[in-house]
Amino acid sequence: xxxxxxxxxxxxxxxxxDAANPLVxxxxxxxxxxxxxxxxxxxxxxxxxSTLRYDHVGHGETSExxxxxxxxxxxxxxxxxIHEMVERTTPGKSPFGFIGxxxxxxxxxxxxxxxPGALSKVVSCAAPGLTTLEGAEGIWGDRIAIFRxxxxxxxAEMTVARWFPEPCPPVxxxxxxxxxxxxxxxxxxxxxxxxxxxxxTSELGQIQDEDVMVLAGExxxxxxxxxxxxxxxxxxxxxxxxxMRDTGHIPPMxxxxxxERLVIPFLKQ
Numbered sequence: 349x350x351x352x353x354x355x356x357x358x359x360x361x362x363x364x365x366d367a368a369n370p371l372v373x374x375x376x377x378x379x380x381x382x383x384x385x386x387x388x389x390x391x392x393x394x395x396x397x398s399t400l401r402y403d404h405v406g407h408g409e410t411s412e413x414x415x416x417x418x419x420x421x422x423x424x425x426x427x428x429x430i431h432e433m434v435e436r437t438t439p440g441k442s443p444f445g446f447i448g449x450x451x452x453x454x455x456x457x458x459x460x461x462x463x464p465g466a467l468s469k470v471v472s473c474a475a476p477g478l479t480t481l482e483g484a485e486g487i488w489g490d491r492i493a494i495f496r497x498x499x500x501x502x503x504a505e506m507t508v509a510r511w512f513p514e515p516c517p518p519v520x521x522x523x524x525x526x527x528x529x530x531x532x533x534x535x536x537x538x539x540x541x542x543x544x545x546x547x548x549t550s551e552l553g554q555i556q557d558e559d560v561m562v563l564a565g566e567x568x569x570x571x572x573x574x575x576x577x578x579x580x581x582x583x584x585x586x587x588x589x590x591x592m593r594d595t596g597h598i599p600p601m602x603x604x605x606x607x608e609r610l611v612i613p614f615l616k617q
Contacts, residue, residue, distance in 0.1 A: 360409035363437045365398030370444035374401040375452030378539045379531045381408030387604040395612045406535015419541040427459045445469035465557045473563045479547035488540045504528035511597040513567045552583040560587040565595030
């Protein structure tokens with residue numbers, strides 16, 4: 349792992365696999381960390397890809413934002429940070445693909461918009477929408493209050509229960525719980541505020557040079573999966589829609605083998 353300072357934030361970045369292989373960037377869900385991708389990364393390496401993953405600001409082993417940035421970073425800032433990580437790690441080499449889950453799914457689409465032609469493949473998984481959802485301010489305000497007043501353990505337990513509906517092996521929830529406990533309050537607030545201030549509905553049709561897969565879990569209670577899939581597919585020409593059965597908000601962990609069975613052939617086709 350490497351530490352990389354960008355805009356006063358010390359990011360925890362991990363570049364793995366044969367550097368000669370096509371690069372896939374992976375972006376994790378809010379409150380999780382880069383290790384939600386452990387199974388996916390192993391499968392990608394076996395399939396002939398290299399990978400770059402990192403911890404969001406205030407998550408995992410990445411530092412909290414400077415005090416004047418808490419709650420003030422936009423998704424454009426996140427994408428700019430990712431782009432700089434790629435440029436520093438693999439100079440002169442554009443990423444082949446971008447896989448993101450939850451807010452990472454939004455960032456995958458935004459990255460494609462900000463850096464047109466840089467990617468060949470985009471996988472947006474469990475994105476909470478193309479714009480801030482109605483009622484989101486109250487929902488995230490309540491979650492921040494729980495974190496602030498009752499601590500990370502309480503919110504982590506609530507989050508994992510929501511992410512992984514039955515049937516789900518207990519070990520998956522235990523691993524996710526450990527990951528979620530690595531999130532700090534400042535990191536949570538900063539990412540949550542970004543979720544409350546975005547709208548890409550009018551721009552999404554500009555994604556034309558990349559193959560796009562939009563994927564969601566059928567049992568995802570964090571979003572309306574069918575509505576999101578339909579909305580994206582109507583705006584991006586040729587976008588592939590996938591609805592995973594018996595799967596919640598974090599398909600790469602909840603149904604890892606099935607997720608990899610769907611995603612890797614898409615990357616290789």
